């Protein structure tokens with residue numbers, strides 16, 4: 238099994254391709270679509286390198302997997318679906334909960350909340366073969382209620398559940414996020430994997446200006462994750478996470494990302510003038526006067 242990473246420096250996101258070198262079967266995990274909010278420009282620069290790698294290595298793309306509905310980058314899964322129509326676009330089945338929450342928040346009455354925008358909704362611990370690649374979907378909610386980690390043999394792709402040991406874990410303050418759930422996901426699900434299991438993270442922010450890193454192990458995380466070690470208690474973690482999350486700003490691409498990603502990477506339908514528009518719900522907090 239071969240694993241190739243691709244780093245998007247604009248959103249600090251890691252996209253991965255897992256492939257079987259003998260059969261050429263492959264899956265893409267968390268592909269990025271480039272979006273520039275001030276101009277509204279949508280581009281597909283980030284996946285050009287991914288596409289080149291697929292073509293250079295003659296890979297057969299069997300699946301496109303989302304670890305969760307990302308809040309910091311848009312997904313390019315629909316572009317990839319057009320190029321690889323046979324590939325299965327999959328996400329955790331609790332995406333329905335996330336769709337329900339945000340249908341209300343963005344007032345999107347036409348948004349289906351049954352997950353049908355995706356080809357496949359994975360159940361907890363479901364095992365699925367993508368050609369010769371065997372995947373196990375590990376439920377790791379907390380950052381969002383629908384977060385899944387994808388295990389391929391001795392490798393696990395954890396999305397935003399765990400980061401590199403010097404950065405910690407994902408924030409848990411999005412709607413239906415839960416520090417308690419993330420504690421359970423990490424301490425009971427991920428930390429029960431063998432220590433040698435390779436962990437591939439969904440983001441790296443190069444704390445302290447160090448070089449970008451994307452891979453650790455379960456053993457390293459258990460002994461040195463600065464937020465959640467094996468000996469960290471639930472109370473310690475939940476207190477820490479809840480306090481820390483209160484200090485964090487909303488991700489730069491939060492509102493555009495969520496609207497696109499809960500619809501499996503589809504942009505909003507074109508309006509009569511042939512353009513697509515995203516919504517910007519206002520949160521009005523005035524000390525005086527009224528608008």
Ligand SMILES: [Fe+2]
Nearest residue numbers: 307308309397
């Ligand atoms: Fe995320």
